[in-house]
Amino acid sequence: MNTKIVVVQIKDIIKKSVFIVICAAVIIGIIAFLSSRTPKTAYIPGTYSSEIILTGSPVVIEVTVDKSSVTDIKMLNLSETQEVFYPLIAPSFETIREEVLSAQTTDIDLTENTETSALLLNAVDAALEAAEVK
Numbered sequence: 001m002n003t004k005i006v007v008v009q010i011k012d013i014i015k016k017s018v019f020i021v022i023c024a025a026v027i028i029g030i031i032a033f034l035s036s037r038t039p040k041t042a043y044i045p046g047t048y049s050s051e052i053i054l055t056g057s058p059v060v061i062e063v064t065v066d067k068s069s070v071t072d073i074k075m076l077n078l079s080e081t082q083e084v085f086y087p088l089i090a091p092s093f094e095t096i097r098e099e100v101l102s103a104q105t106t107d108i109d110l111t112e113n114t115e116t117s118a119l120l121l122n123a124v125d126a127a128l129e130a131a132e133v134k
Contacts, residue, residue, distance in 0.1 A: 042133040050126035052119055054082045061123035065131045071105055073097045092116040
């Protein structure tokens with residue numbers, strides 16, 4: 001009769017231990033999920049620029065930021081010759097501008113005009129890197 005009580009107590013201890021381990025795993029999972037969210041990047045407020053060379057002439061990508069967000073992106077010095085040789089540059093820029101301002105990140109999906117978009121996105125990235133608080 002004495003061993004029966006010990007067996008019942010061990011079963012209860014095992015059940016409680018498994019429950020505690022499962023609860024701990026769930027809590028760790030929730031903490032990992034919440035901490036994996038990308039924190040907002042801190043910027044030094046101002047306007048930063050990056051150049052891309054098209055047909056031998058520079059086109060300036062200008063990014064304006066405040067302490068925690070991208071407020072504007074402009075493309076400057078785009079000549080008519082460059083627009084003729086790169087007809088997708090203006091529409092690609094507008095798409096990237098809208099998506100980066102909306103998402104507040106350059107980690108966006110490049111589904112259209114991928115080469116042109118990648119060139120522009122790299123220039124925006126370079127300007128934002130210069131703006132980041134290190």
